[in-house]
Amino acid sequence: MSLRIGEVAARVGTTTRTIRYYEEIGLLPVEEDRAAGQHRLYDERDVDRLRDALRLKGLLGVSLDELGELLELEEAREARRTEFRDERTPAIRRREIARQGLFNVERQLELLRARRDEIEHLEAELEGRRARIREALGELGGG
Amino acid sequence: MSLRIGEVAARVGTTTRTIRYYEEIGLLPVEEDRAAGQHRLYDERDVDRLRDALRLKGLLGVSLDELGELLELEEAREARRTEFRDERTPAIRRREIARQGLFNVERQLELLRARRDEIEHLEAELEGRRARIREALGELGGG
DNA sequence: TTGCTCCTCACGTCACGTGAGGTGGC
DNA sequence: TTGCTCCTCACGTCACGTGAGGTGGC
Numbered sequence: 001m002s003l004r005i006g007e008v009a010a011r012v013g014t015t016t017r018t019i020r021y022y023e024e025i026g027l028l029p030v031e032e033d034r035a036a037g038q039h040r041l042y043d044e045r046d047v048d049r050l051r052d053a054l055r056l057k058g059l060l061g062v063s064l065d066e067l068g069e070l071l072e073l074e075e076a077r078e079a080r081r082t083e084f085r086d087e088r089t090p091a092i093r094r095r096e097i098a099r100q101g102l103f104n105v106e107r108q109l110e111l112l113r114a115r116r117d118e119i120e121h122l123e124a125e126l127e128g129r130r131a132r133i134r135e136a137l138g139e140l141g142g143g
Numbered sequence: 144m145s146l147r148i149g150e151v152a153a154r155v156g157t158t159t160r161t162i163r164y165y166e167e168i169g170l171l172p173v174e175e176d177r178a179a180g181q182h183r184l185y186d187e188r189d190v191d192r193l194r195d196a197l198r199l200k201g202l203l204g205v206s207l208d209e210l211g212e213l214l215e216l217e218e219a220r221e222a223r224r225t226e227f228r229d230e231r232t233p234a235i236r237r238r239e240i241a242r243q244g245l246f247n248v249e250r251q252l253e254l255l256r257a258r259r260d261e262i263e264h265l266e267a268e269l270e271g272r273r274a275r276i277r278e279a280l281g282e283l284g285g286g
Numbered sequence: 287t288t289g290c291t292c293c294t295c296a297c298g299t300c301a302c303g304t305g306a307g308g309t310g311g312c
Numbered sequence: 313t314t315g316c317t318c319c320t321c322a323c324g325t326c327a328c329g330t331g332a333g334g335t336g337g338c
Contacts, residue, residue, distance in 0.1 A: 098280045105273045116262045123255050130248045137241045
């Protein structure tokens with residue numbers, strides 16, 4: 001079940017150019033065995049990862065450099081998950097892995113909360129303004 | 144109490160280049176009587192407007208074209224406020240002005256709420272992930 | 287007079303957009 | 313074979329960053 005670049009772009013809501021550009025600057029991995037001129041192929045996991053990345057970028061307003069750091073965290077997370085699920089991994093190591101995961105997720109939550117606070121602050125201001133307008137409308141009477 | 148461009152930039156948290164660029168593309172008004180090579184001067188209201196504009200741009204992630212539309216709404220708002228406060232303005236006109244103001248403020252609130260929803264959605268996902276990690280840590284035992 | 291901030295070009299950069307011309311699988 | 317999507321240059325654009333060289337007010 002491999003997807004071509006156009007399908008991926010449509011699913012995550014971006015353009016093929018953006019996906020190629022991200023590959024070009026090293027944000028997305030390059031397939032090693034792809035000959036010049038051949039189609040790029042992706043799977044569902046690539047789609048999920050790209051969607052997450054674009055969502056973070058859009059919501060946090062970070063640069064592609066900063067996005068790269070967040071993606072590296074994600075990649076490290078997947079590697080750790082694999083190690084975590086390996087039955088041979090000892091409990092002490094699993095605990096360490098879980099702690100790192102917890103740290104990362106809390107960092108991302110912090111960034112999101114900071115953003116939400118800003119938005120809520122501005123919302124409160126606008127709601128105050130709205131209340132004053134409504135008051136004025138009430139005094140003026142009429143529907 | 145007029146401010147120079149550097150002071151304005153510092154107050155709103157941007158650069159002098161950005162302010163000059165916004166003037167260049169028509170986003171900010173040009174002082175008519177400023178001779179070539181002379182300093183740009185601003186007042187507190189300019190600072191407030193620019194701060195609001197940059198905040199909207201940053202939080203909503205809009206282009207400068209779209210930001211321009213929002214600024215025009217703001218400008219229209221100021222004009223209406225002046226008219227509203229004029230004692231000669233009849234009640235029927237005041238009601239219309241208030242309704243337009245209400246419409247604008249609700250549109251901006253809608254944009255902000257949509258953004259906040261997206262952020263909260265992603266937050267919920269991350270909180271779920273965090274809960275699962277904590278659960279795993281609990282099962283593994285140890286502080 | 288010495289700093290400091292300001293000024294106007296003007297080229298550079300980041301994150302893509304947009305054709306130009308050509309190739310490959312249902 | 314005809315469309316369709318894909319490919320690789322490569323130049324364009326948006327929103328500024330960053331000097332280069334010079335001027336003006338405490």
